[in-house]
Amino acid sequence: MNDLVEVRPGVYRDSVTLMRVSRALTERPGVSVAVVAMATELNTALARDLGFAVPPATPGDLLVAVRASSPAELESAAAELERQLAARAPASEARGEAPPRTTRSAARAFEASLALVSVPGEHAFAEALDAVEAGLSVMIFSDNVPVEQEILLKDRARAKGVLVMGPDCGTAVVGGAGLGFANVLRPGPVGVVAASGTGAQQVTSLLDLAGVGVSHVLGVGGRDLSAEVGGRSATQALRALDEDPATELIVLISKPPAPEVARAVRDLDLATPVVSALLGPGQDDLTTAAEKVLRALGREVPEWPSWPAPAGRADGAASPGAAASSGGASRGAVLRGLYSGGTLRAEAALIAGAGEFTDFGDDAYTRGRAHPMIDPALRLEALRGVASGVVLMDVVLGHGADPDPSSSLAPEIRDAVARGVDVVVAVIGTDGDPQGLRAQAARLNEAGAAVFTSNAAAARHARALAGTGCP
């Protein structure tokens, strides 16, 4: 065996970056395994299970374990590793400057308007607190942050007149800058306060498709409207948007809130009209909420773009927009929802009424690995395991997300369809997104999937195909 095993003390790269390095090495001819990861207990054990002789290491060290079929291939893989690590060195390291090592230090040298924290959850508190103490609003993309730290951060932030967006805040748009997973949205009159990242992405993407833009999208974190957190950030964000002259209408989006918190937030005395999309049984779905916003602004509600499964399929419908009306040959089949967005999953499960729904963006799946919007591996594996029935998926576009999700997904869809599986995809995105909404939708559609821009419409279509539940 030609193994390269190395521990590099004090070399740090984030997990997404290292995953990309590992993938680049694994794709080389002759390389059978490549683990380039921080030497956490989990990763060290993984490398040992693969038969690598890993020396003692701490989580602050970089672990490299590569196996190739010949010494020459191992050597060229090692050279590629150096190239990859150098290419992915922090910009400041490449410039030879002394880079700031904490958010506190960065804030001293750089006049910032906000901070974006995406370090592992157990370390996010320190960086976020630095930002708040420096008088900066902060978006915490990290998940797995303890709720007592969230509450403490939000209380300190209120005292300092800044906003904590998160933790587990997937998306925000502030002053035109898309943070985290962010669709490219046109500027406009709608301000969004969202305790749900993908919920906000669905609503704002649909508004964008209807020609309506946003002023700001302020994520507040999925737990903000829980009884414990009590809507601390939502309250602040609503008041802030109320004061913003560019915001004419506010949309509040949340996963099912605690009733008393929902009441308190609703009772805030605001001058700007608010449309609420508080998901749950008996509540509007996200598409309906977007349509309400359009009506409130006196705009026309368009037909949301969709691409029916190609002709020749049992459910083959003729024209765009008609896909939802088709019936399925797979009536009575099992419906599986393989989602990357938690709110989109919840919405789809509510509409479908039955089926097995998984949120691959849940903490349980992201501990120690990247979000499925960046790393599709787990979800593709799940799709590969489906032998029959109906599969419903989301594909979320925008900054931060997989630069070309259809390239890995389309071949898997083609295989699934060939096995007789019906595949339905909700693509959440806009025409401005770097991946290109219509190009991605077309490729997924060519592979045999029925594609929708409305997750609710996709779920209804999947339900009809599976023949479960009643309209």
Add this chain to the structure above:
Amino acid sequence: MTLSMLYGEPRVITVGAQVLGEALDRQAVPRREVDWRPPLPGTSAALARVLADPRREEANATAVGRMLSARPMLTGVRPAREVLGLRAGEFFHAGPPITWERASGPMRGALIGAMLFEGLAATPEEAQERLASGAGITLDSCHHHRAVGPMAGVVCPSMWMLEVTDAEHGGTAYCSLNEGLGKVLRYGAYGPEVIDRLRWMGEVLGPVLAAALERCGPLDLRALIAQALQMGDELHNRNRAATSLLVREIAPAIVEAAPDRAAEVLRFINGNDHFFLNAGMAAAKVSADAARGVPGSSLVVAMARNGTDFGIQVSGLGDRWFTGPAGVPDGLYLGGYGPQDANPDIGDSTITETAGLGGFAMAAAPAIVRFVGGEVSDAVAATTSMYEITMAEHPAYQIPGLGFRGTPAGIDVALVARTGLLPVVNTGIAGRVAGTGQVGAGLVSPPAEAFTAALDALAEA
């Protein structure tokens, strides 16, 4: 409420996943990336508790504010017997408390020398026996008595001490008189020339300096240190400018106070570029002491080594010591000495780094980087990295080469744990064997466990 980030151009600090930062680059959003790494192993839980302490932000501002506003004045030179209440058989030493059994070669050598100097033993062997038996002998840390001492830092009743008073907060600190380089007590030498020099210092140097200071009045050490930094000193391993400035201030008074002795006194001071070190250490000590005792503060108020342990004290944790094994410095050696001759790190002189001088002010002293085996850029990098673990920049101590930026001052235990960056310490290197003296000089890293132990204690406090 008005949220300022909603108005004006977004400018973002990013910390964490590079992919999210790159997404901002593609949108041409100005940003600064943090070169984040995981904290020191095993510190996450304690860090979270310490950072969440509601007292911390204000406590640290108070503590470091006191340290930076201290105005150390050299007010006198007096016998240790008088000002420290030392009795025969009582010795203070550098670093955290230590016993004879655990003491290193240079510490033992200095104690033996002090016994001989005080007339408590006739020979080194006898001194050693009495010290080992412990009968009639008391050892304690200088830091417990408002004092500091370089290297072994041994203080005995007959030594004369520099007295430095903080004109802002009223504290007082003491440090012995510097003996010069080579075979000297503080490096563990105890030969006849060492003892003779100590006698002369007690009989001539101390009294003459005391009389001179009475004539010329207190010397403003804060101003003197600020000037010396601009003349290429970092006040730990380089004190040439500060010593020259001190002589310029005090020479006329020495001549007036003791015309017969002035020449030999001035010749002695001029022959020792490190004469100012001890005054600088007392100035740093009185400044750091002003910051002691602020509940909730994670500010380091003392770093000190006894040749065996490296210890720190923290403002919010009273007089407790948090220690780890002292490391062996990495540096250049004198004559035929080499790393095998080096004793682990020793001395209270790390009080200079504690107060934002020494290794923290390396960028001010390009001349010494060759002495410690580096390039000028290394000196700048050393100082720059210390801003990452300090709470403030010193308002008076400035570095010309960094655009007169204040030196990094006020080490935060939490920031050390978060960044894994340990204080940069410049130091002399003592010979391992008692009686050898100085063998070199260089840089040394404190043990991380001293800082993590303090962090744990703060988390429980």
